[in-house]
Amino acid sequence: MSMPLKDHEYFIREALKEAEKAYKKDEVPIGTVIVWNNKIIARAHNLTEQLNDVTAHAEIQAITAATNYIGGKYLQECSIYVTIEPCPMCAGAIGWAQLSTLVFGAYDLKKGYSLFSENILHPKTHAVKGILADECKEIIQRFFIEKRGKNIL
Amino acid sequence: MSMPLKDHEYFIREALKEAEKAYKKDEVPIGTVIVWNNKIIARAHNLTEQLNDVTAHAEIQAITAATNYIGGKYLQECSIYVTIEPCPMCAGAIGWAQLSTLVFGAYDLKKGYSLFSENILHPKTHAVKGILADECKEIIQRFFIEKRGKNIL
Numbered sequence: 418m419s420m421p422l423k424d425h426e427y428f429i430r431e432a433l434k435e436a437e438k439a440y441k442k443d444e445v446p447i448g449t450v451i452v453w454n455n456k457i458i459a460r461a462h463n464l465t466e467q468l469n470d471v472t473a474h475a476e477i478q479a480i481t482a483a484t485n486y487i488g489g490k491y492l493q494e495c496s497i498y499v500t501i502e503p504c505p506m507c508a509g510a511i512g513w514a515q516l517s518t519l520v521f522g523a524y525d526l527k528k529g530y531s532l533f534s535e536n537i538l539h540p541k542t543h544a545v546k547g548i549l550a551d552e553c554k555e556i557i558q559r560f561f562i563e564k565r566g567k568n569i570l
Numbered sequence: 571m572s573m574p575l576k577d578h579e580y581f582i583r584e585a586l587k588e589a590e591k592a593y594k595k596d597e598v599p600i601g602t603v604i605v606w607n608n609k610i611i612a613r614a615h616n617l618t619e620q621l622n623d624v625t626a627h628a629e630i631q632a633i634t635a636a637t638n639y640i641g642g643k644y645l646q647e648c649s650i651y652v653t654i655e656p657c658p659m660c661a662g663a664i665g666w667a668q669l670s671t672l673v674f675g676a677y678d679l680k681k682g683y684s685l686f687s688e689n690i691l692h693p694k695t696h697a698v699k700g701i702l703a704d705e706c707k708e709i710i711q712r713f714f715i716e717k718r719g720k721n722i723l
Binding site: 465466469470471472480485489491505506507508509513530534537 | 618619622623624625630633634637638641642643644657658659660661662663665666667683686687689690
């Protein structure tokens with residue numbers, strides 16, 4: 418399922434809207450959308466502080482919502498768009514759900530799954546990396562500088 | 571936080587009780603308990619079929635329950651006992667929660683996190699491997715042979 422770059426940018430911008438929602442809640446601003454037949458069927462942002470739960474990453478919530486929408490455990494016809502490279506936990510979930518495509522914005526140079534193993538994803542999942550990376554990185558940098566007084570990237 | 575072997579066996583047996591519950595529900599039989607001050611504060615078993623959700627692994631549910639119990643996002647004073655080696659998704663969650671100790675029974679030779687990277691765990695998490703491995707493996711083998719007509723191990 419290959420798509421023109423502008424479509425990837427469109428959906429990463431939608432994921433960025435989710436990241437902005439997280440920012441306003443003082444959550445680390447990471448957002449995601451899941452797309453099926455060119456339509457967004459799930460959207461989520463990081464809620465680890467509000468839910469007091471380290472597993473409440475955007476991707477985990479979106480996968481749960483999307484499988485609920487689809488009515489099946491697997492998302493083989495869906496793509497996931499995330500503003501930041503998923504961590505191993507989220508890449509593992511993307512792997513189990515067998516999403517056809519993972520598109521992410523900025524690399525995570527500390528916790529990104531590719532630092533651990535590319536094989537955490539399902540072998541059939543196609544990864545597209547670095548779409549609107551600067552915009553995706555900017556909101557995280559802004560968060561850590563303004564809210565927490567440090568720059569982690 | 572080092573503990574005598576018999577304590578590890580006691581808590582793995584408690585995790586096996588959870589695996590038996592999963593077996594009776596036709597779920598892949600994997601169980602877990604989380605222990606704080608020698609007391610079980612969370613117990614869970616795999617519910618991916620019933621919840622139609624690939625993220626509903628025992629460990630993910632137990633971490634959410636334990637942080638709810640503790641009232642904090644981190645579980646640095648807790649140990650998690652799992653009947654089977656966690657997958658990268660669950661090891662990632664164990665990493666984020668910073669559990670002091672991971673104890674597991676049987677190795678997962680296809681999806682175990684150690685096949686991908688030991689570093690998925692938090693550097694402070696101590697891993698104890700292979701406790702009651704035969705018992706933990708037996709229930710999975712029984713499940714796949716009796717329920718699904720194949721042996722995956």
